[in-house]
Amino acid sequence: MATTTATITLASSDIADNALSISNTMTMTTAGTTTGITETTGLARKKVASASLADLITVANTDVTAASSAKVYIKNTSTSTDKYGLIGIGDSSGTPIYLGRLYGGDWMLFPWDANSGEDITLTMSDTTETVIEYMVFFE
Amino acid sequence: MATTTATLTLSSTDLLSDALSVSATQTLYKAGTTTGLDGIQYEKLEVAAGTQYDIVDATAAGANKANKVYVANKHTDETKYVDVFVAALNIGRLYAGDWMFIPLEAAAATQDVSVTAITTAQVVEFALIHEGKTLVAS
Numbered sequence: 001m002a003t004t005t006a007t008i009t010l011a012s013s014d015i016a017d018n019a020l021s022i023s024n025t026m027t028m029t030t031a032g033t034t035t036g037i038t039e040t041t042g043l044a045r046k047k048v049a050s051a052s053l054a055d056l057i058t059v060a061n062t063d064v065t066a067a068s069s070a071k072v073y074i075k076n077t078s079t080s081t082d083k084y085g086l087i088g089i090g091d092s093s094g095t096p097i098y099l100g101r102l103y104g105g106d107w108m109l110f111p112w113d114a115n116s117g118e119d120i121t122l123t124m125s126d127t128t129e130t131v132i133e134y135m136v137f138f139e
Numbered sequence: 140m141a142t143t144t145a146t147l148t149l150s151s152t153d154l155l156s157d158a159l160s161v162s163a164t165q166t167l168y169k170a171g172t173t174t175g176l177d178g179i180q181y182e183k184l185e186v187a188a189g190t191q192y193d194i195v196d197a198t199a200a201g202a203n204k205a206n207k208v209y210v211a212n213k214h215t216d217e218t219k220y221v222d223v224f225v226a227a228l229n230i231g232r233l234y235a236g237d238w239m240f241i242p243l244e245a246a247a248a249t250q251d252v253s254v255t256a257i258t259t260a261q262v263v264e265f266a267l268i269h270e271g272k273t274l275v276a277s
Contacts, residue, residue, distance in 0.1 A: 004159070006148070011146075027236065073149065099244060101170070107163040109238075111232050
């Protein structure tokens, strides 16, 4: 088994009267166990130059076990803080549920249920070519 | 304006043939600007088993912004998890010790973030870092 960890540090000295300092490390394990996740898509990079709704990661193109413990990392590598990629979950031929916007430099990490039709979609705010990085950890 | 950063470190020495080391840091800005998010809601609570509870409400003031949500399952039994929902969609499971960090579009009032603790009550910690939320009149 592999040991893969993800650590987040949220910090601010001035968002409130007292400093904010949240730090948390998770070890990625298979569902309901202490056994480390052993599969990943690897870190992928995709150039996007369209503002149309499209799939970024499809359930069918991965071997992700649905309703399990998969995790998804996505980053907008652009430096433009006024342009974004809108991340959703669902079918790109329908209307996904939109999670939120990744502006230039933003990243996200979230669990993925990955049932049939629950692809991860991307809609850029304009047609400026942007590189999106992503990686899936799964069993 | 406030300066808040979110740093991620992904690492493994044995998931791949070579070591995995990914690091990313973002400054949390208001939508489309370089002005820092300046609102925060930070809570820890026990979620009873079996019922879907809202932890972050989608409000009109937070719609289509760059707000960020952090959720962590603080339970210690690795067999237990909470289902996390955005709107009516179960996006995935946070097992004991897991956390997530996402931007929140909240385009409609129905797009709350909610959790259901499976099997047993579990303690969940969450934070909303935002640029405004609609208050509910008393």
